[in-house]
Amino acid sequence: MAEDWGSASFLEEQFRRYYKVGVGKVDPPLEMERREFGFLPFDGGVMIRHTSFSDPSQLHAFIMEKAPAHIYYSSAYYREPRSDMESKGWIGADMVFDIDADHMETPCRMNHDAWRCNLCGAEGMGRAPERCPKCGGTNLEEETWICDICLDKAKGEAQKLLDILIQDFGIPLEYLKVNFTGNRGYHIHITAPWIRGLDQRARREIVDYVTGTGMRIELLGFRPGVKGSSPLHGLGWRGRASKALYDYLAKPPPRLLEMVRSKGKRMRSIIDSRDEILRVLGEGPPSGILKYLGRESLNRLMEEAVREQAAAVDTVVTTDIHRLIRLPNTLNGKTGLIAQPVSVEELEDYDPLSSSIAFKGGEVPIYVRRAPMFRLGGEKYGPFKEELASLPLAAAIFLLCRKAARIER
């Protein structure tokens, strides 16, 4: 038998023990009888799909019996959730935004992520390169971890998205659900009845809006002849983009200074007339800015500034109307943490690496293959490399779920 990295049977036993008490917290989704449920077991088998439940006690009994590694439900509502895809009878779907640190560039990746070439065995830290620098092979394995920096970044993206959904779309809080995924990010659900019928194209348009895709400065009021007051108080993207531009110029990030250096004279004059540009942004009209900034430069700067304000959501997941989504208040089999609902008001102070800890218990002896330093609750652990360690249950389960360790019997 291959080495049992992750010790699946131990984890299944622990998850079952957790659900014995914790299953009551697992709230079924709205109209649960119209949803498809899916489960991934610990034994590495295939997903159990096309399941449905008519009431919470049925769902809870199933979870307690199987103790799955991952529990999902469909964002969609179906007439026949148990049928195969063709005959399910799609009625509608919630809109679920996926915010995942995997899609964000964070400096901490160099400290905690690692890659390995399956062909020649070369290794390195950070994101896997496209090709192995040693042998040129493309069969690279990537190992990703979470830390406070990436989770804070994901939270920031969630907050930007919520701001746009609340301010620009006017979505009432009662229809907005925020969930920590138990691993690398957040899911934001819109459950409003009027969102359900939107097709993929309509959802795509919403995603384009929140990501600031295809923004045109002329439509934001930055064109000759437009009169009016400061764009900073404009509604929607007009105000948001102008504010972004203002902040961007008031405190230019290193990237802008880099751009100025590489693009030469024209960009340098932007920095020189910065105070004037900031004054025009503050007093209006927005068209006044064109005196100091050519259209092309303004476009480029706006693009950069908008990127700072736009919410980084995964377009593919968000526009998928058949997607299975992690069920809130269930355990994430990749970490052992709870996929936890957070209220919009509490998000700011929410600490996922403390609040979502499911397992409390004494020390467990494990053998760790490799792990960067990580934090759970108030404690830091590691880094570890090919060594024995005795860790509190939650930390041991975290490493086992990452398949970075095995139980030492």
Ligand SMILES: [Zn+2]
């Ligand atoms: Zn290689």
Ligand SMILES: [Zn+2]
């Ligand atoms: Zn990180």
